[in-house]
Amino acid sequence: MSTLDWRSHPLVLAPMAGGPSTVPLAAAAASGGMFAFLAGAYLAPQQLREDIEELRALVPVPFGVNIFAPSDDRPSMRSEAEAYGSLLAPWAASAGVELGEPRYDDDAFGAKLDVLVELAPAVVSFSFAWPPADAVARLRRAGAEVWVTLNEPDELAWAVELGVDGVVLQGWEAGGHRGGPHDSGRQQPSVDVLVRELSSAARSAELGVMAAGGVMTGRDARRLLDAGADAVAFGTAFLPSSEAGTAPVHVHELTQGRGTTVTRAFTGRSARALVTTWTQRFSDAAPAAYPHVHHLTAPLRAHGKATGEAELVHLWAGTGHAAARTLPARQLAELLYEELRADG
Numbered sequence: 001m002s003t004l005d006w007r008s009h010p011l012v013l014a015p016m017a018g019g020p021s022t023v024p025l026a027a028a029a030a031s032g033g034m035f036a037f038l039a040g041a042y043l044a045p046q047q048l049r050e051d052i053e054e055l056r057a058l059v060p061v062p063f064g065v066n067i068f069a070p071s072d073d074r075p076s077m078r079s080e081a082e083a084y085g086s087l088l089a090p091w092a093a094s095a096g097v098e099l100g101e102p103r104y105d106d107d108a109f110g111a112k113l114d115v116l117v118e119l120a121p122a123v124v125s126f127s128f129a130w131p132p133a134d135a136v137a138r139l140r141r142a143g144a145e146v147w148v149t150l151n152e153p154d155e156l157a158w159a160v161e162l163g164v165d166g167v168v169l170q171g172w173e174a175g176g177h178r179g180g181p182h183d184s185g186r187q188q189p190s191v192d193v194l195v196r197e198l199s200s201a202a203r204s205a206e207l208g209v210m211a212a213g214g215v216m217t218g219r220d221a222r223r224l225l226d227a228g229a230d231a232v233a234f235g236t237a238f239l240p241s242s243e244a245g246t247a248p249v250h251v252h253e254l255t256q257g258r259g260t261t262v263t264r265a266f267t268g269r270s271a272r273a274l275v276t277t278w279t280q281r282f283s284d285a286a287p288a289a290y291p292h293v294h295h296l297t298a299p300l301r302a303h304g305k306a307t308g309e310a311e312l313v314h315l316w317a318g319t320g321h322a323a324a325r326t327l328p329a330r331q332l333a334e335l336l337y338e339e340l341r342a343d344g
């Protein structure tokens, strides 16, 4: 059960790993009244510790931290990622880049969990897989609430069984990876459908409900709160904020008239991104092999970010990206609350 005061702070800054989430972004959003998440994925455990301590020193309010729970590792994933690599290699070579080695890793899950148990932020949320029951118990004993991400209605029963405090209902519109425990590769329900179908069952099971996906304005958030969510998360809306660590090429492309697609082409896990030559040419061939494909493509994506070549970058974006407003994060947070109240 969530004991946080969602009524006073129903708007949430979503975790966005890989650059966009920064301590200054979280601090600015929190100063504007939002419940802010840090993204712990891809960070070294020591960096995660420092970020939590720094944010704690900057803002006197509760915040959350998200990490990825370890994905499956099947032997076929490596060979499938290698086959995908042989398709990508000529394209990478034409950019002067050698692809990486497909490999498995658990993103230092155990060491990050130890940091989170020790520092006990108000919320620890998991995506990509669900945490083992003993991890949930350790975090809850330390005083952190545990939330898990889901994309499909039938995943609610697993969350109830795991004994978590809340669920992030991430709709099909959401930018970035599908955060739920099972990457089906199929189209999944919209955020409105998830909130409508699951809110009352979640409430009966004493779980908090956070809605995410395609939410760009306070008015969008009002719709989801009225439909039963306790809180509503914004990701893409904050990508252009000056405090975010979003690559300039990524910010620029958000408003250039591209559409979005859900693809495994960049990491081996379904994620919503802006349509580029990469997604058009390679999505059909990309296997379900995370993080093997993530490591395979990392050098090419890093090169694209550094040189500003949009066609070489994973441009994560939700369906609402064209409505993104370029404002400092505190100002955007305050505007979102004004819009929310105006519609309430």
Ligand SMILES: Cc1cc2nc3c(=O)[nH]c(=O)nc-3n(C[C@H](O)[C@H](O)[C@H](O)COP(=O)(O)O)c2cc1C
Pocket (backbone or CB within 6 Å): 014, 015, 016, 017, 018, 020, 039, 040, 041, 066, 126, 127, 149, 170, 173, 174, 175, 176, 177, 179, 212, 213, 214, 215, 233, 234, 235, 236, 237, 316, 317, 318, 319, 320
């Ligand atoms: C650039 C980017 C990075 C993301 N990284 C994470 C992450 O590390 N962990 C996570 O649970 N969700 C991640 N997400 C998903 C968001 O937490 C959230 O579900 C999504 O942004 C909501 O949809 P919206 O982008 O349309 O607002 C990411 C999204 C984006 C756009």
